[in-house]
Amino acid sequence: MQAQDYIFQATADGSISLLEPSLQELYHNRQGAYTEALMNYAAPTLALLSLQPVKESTFSLLDSCFGLGYNSLTCFDSLLSFRKEGRATSLKGISIKALDIDYDLCQASLPLVLKQRCFKHIASLDWLNTDSFQPGITFDYMHDDLHFQSTFSTSDLRQYLKNEPEDTFDVIYHDPFSPRKVTELWTLELFAAYKRRLQPNGSILTYSAAPAIRGALRQLGFHVYRTTAVGGKSGGTLACLQDLQDYLPLLSNVIMPLCEEEESRLLTTSGLPYRDPELSLTGEAIRIARLKEQGQIKND
Numbered sequence: 240m241q242a243q244d245y246i247f248q249a250t251a252d253g254s255i256s257l258l259e260p261s262l263q264e265l266y267h268n269r270q271g272a273y274t275e276a277l278m279n280y281a282a283p284t285l286a287l288l289s290l291q292p293v294k295e296s297t298f299s300l301l302d303s304c305f306g307l308g309y310n311s312l313t314c315f316d317s318l319l320s321f322r323k324e325g326r327a328t329s330l331k332g333i334s335i336k337a338l339d340i341d342y343d344l345c346q347a348s349l350p351l352v353l354k355q356r357c358f359k360h361i362a363s364l365d366w367l368n369t370d371s372f373q374p375g376i377t378f379d380y381m382h383d384d385l386h387f388q389s390t391f392s393t394s395d396l397r398q399y400l401k402n403e404p405e406d407t408f409d410v411i412y413h414d415p416f417s418p419r420k421v422t423e424l425w426t427l428e429l430f431a432a433y434k435r436r437l438q439p440n441g442s443i444l445t446y447s448a449a450p451a452i453r454g455a456l457r458q459l460g461f462h463v464y465r466t467t468a469v470g471g472k473s474g475g476t477l478a479c480l481q482d483l484q485d486y487l488p489l490l491s492n493v494i495m496p497l498c499e500e501e502e503s504r505l506l507t508t509s510g511l512p513y514r515d516p517e518l519s520l521t522g523e524a525i526r527i528a529r530l531k532e533q534g535q536i537k538n539d
């Protein structure tokens with residue numbers, strides 16, 4: 240598809256999103272594509288970075304379902320702000336693996352997305368453009384004293400995760416369409432495959448607050464927290480291999496414990512995960528199996 244074939248729409252904060260006609264779903268929260276990327280992904284990432292003794296190393300990010308690229312781009316833009324304030328200055332680099340099944344979308348949207356005013360630092364960087372996210376080609380750039388590295392993988396997420404881990408990540412952004420619509424990308428087995436690709440203190444961030452998703456992450460041994468709500472939504476989810484309990488007072492408004500009601504829902508059948516043992520079932524088969532497990536429909 241060409242850029243003119245996509246239906247771009249402005250969201251409430253002025254940043255552009257896209258309509259997915261077959262699912263009748265917007266790619267982002269109507270309150271703001273940029274705001275959602277900031278609250279659910281970039282701000283918690285920087286909060287986590289600020290907790291670690293600042294590393295003389297590269298921060299490594301997997302951005303699954305990269306789409307228009309907001310999550311990675313907002314993270315990078317915020318990181319540059321952070322460093323201007325004198326924080327995380329000994330971080331040597333950021334490495335972004337962007338993954339999406341649709342590369343045409345990335346190519347068509349990046350020129351529009353990157354030049355928006357919401358990006359205080361990166362909108363003026365002429366070296367950051369569509370060429371920075373090319374399938375299978377690693378892009379390298381030294382920006383001031385920060386090594387920026389990126390690559391794009393045109394893959395189906397489940398196929399990608401079926402391969403043995405070649406690379407590991409500090410943080411994984413998980414941003415498919417909703418669990419109701421693409422259930423096959425929200426299963427316990429998919430999160431287990433992510434876990435095998437995480438560094439020992441690594442984390443997963445997603446906009447979803449669904450008990451089925453949080454229940455799966457808990458079963459896998461993650462510490463599960465809530466991120467800031469955007470619009471009427473209830474906040475996203477941070478799943479962390481590190482226990483953040485002692486740090487929570489420092490992270491208020493960015494990373495929070497689940498509230499009592501959220502905790503109690505995880506103990507009901509709502510907290511039962513979607514299952515896909517071989518990462519191969521259809522979304523419908525996965526939904527039906529869970530409804531049977533919940534006792535909402537009878538076994539054949």
Ligand SMILES: C[S@@+](CC[C@H](N)C(=O)[O-])C[C@H]1O[C@@H](n2cnc3c(N)ncnc32)[C@H](O)[C@@H]1O
Nearest residue numbers: 304305306307308309310339340341395396414
């Ligand atoms: C909600 S949008 C992501 C928005 C994006 N993170 C952004 O910042 O613009 C969901 C994305 O999932 C991608 N997608 C759908 N099915 C996929 C699959 N099986 N594997 C990988 N990506 C998939 C779509 O192409 C779409 O870009």
